[in-house]
Amino acid sequence: MISSSVRGERFSPIIAQWVTTALRGAESVNVDLIDLATITLPDDGQLAPGGGPATEVADRIEAADAFVFVTPEYNHSIPASLKRLIDWHYGQWMLKPALVVAYGVHGGHVAVEHLRGILAELNMVTTRRCLGLPAPWNALDESGRFAPDDAVGEALQSAVAELGWWAGVLADARAHTPFPH
Ligand SMILES: Cc1cc2nc3c(=O)[nH]c(=O)nc-3n(C[C@H](O)[C@H](O)[C@H](O)COP(=O)(O)O)c2cc1C
Secondary structure (H helix, E strand, O other), rough: OOOOOOOOEEEEHHHHHHHHHHOOOOOOOOOOOEEEEHHOOOHHHHHOOOOOOOOOHHHHHHHHHOEEEEOOOOOOEEEEHHHHHHHHOOOOOOOOOOEEEEOOOOOOOHHHHHHHHHHHHHHOHHHHHHHHEEEEHHOOOOOOOOOOOOOHHHHHHHHHHHHHHHHHHHHHHHOOOOOOO
C-alpha cells in the first residue's frame, strides 16, 4: 500500500490505517505500507524514461502482487509525491492491479480518474470500484480513527475483493503468458 502525501499535517496515514485494517481482515494478505513521507527518492536530474537508478523501495514494489494507492486530491490531480514515486519505477508496476482510495473536500474523484489514466500507461489494471472519500476528517471516532458509515466500509470490502481477484489472475498471467511488447 502506498500512502501518498508528505505534508507535516497530512491526513493520509489515517486513511492508510483504515485500509490496512480492512486488508488484514482478508485472507492471505501481507500488507507492506510505503509511506512516501518516510522515503527519499533520487534527484530528478537522474530520471530517465522507464525510471533510473534503483530506489530504496524498488524491491518492495517489485515484490507486490497488488497495490492500494491512498491519495489526496491536490488541485484536481494526485500529489507530486505520488507522481514521482510512479515515475521512478517501471517494470515493478507492470501487469499488476491497483485499487485507488482517494479523499478530498469533495471526494477526490478527479484525482482517482487522473491516477487511473497514469496507471493504464504502466499496463496496470485498476479495480472498477474506487473509493472517493469526501471530507473524511469529519468522520473520526474519539480515538482519531476514520470511522465512516457502514456503507463506506462495505464499499472498501467489495473493492478489496475485486483487487484480490485481479491479483491472482494477473500473477498467474505474468508467470505463464508472455505479454506482447
Ligand atoms: C496543495 C493542495 C491542493 C488541494 N487541492 C484540492 C483539490 O483539488 N480538491 C480537493 O477536494 N481538496 C484539495 N485540497 C484539500 C485536501 O483534500 C486536504 O487538505 C487533505 O487533507 C489533503 O490530504 P493530506 O492531508 O494527506 O495532504 C488541497 C490541499 C492541498 C494541500
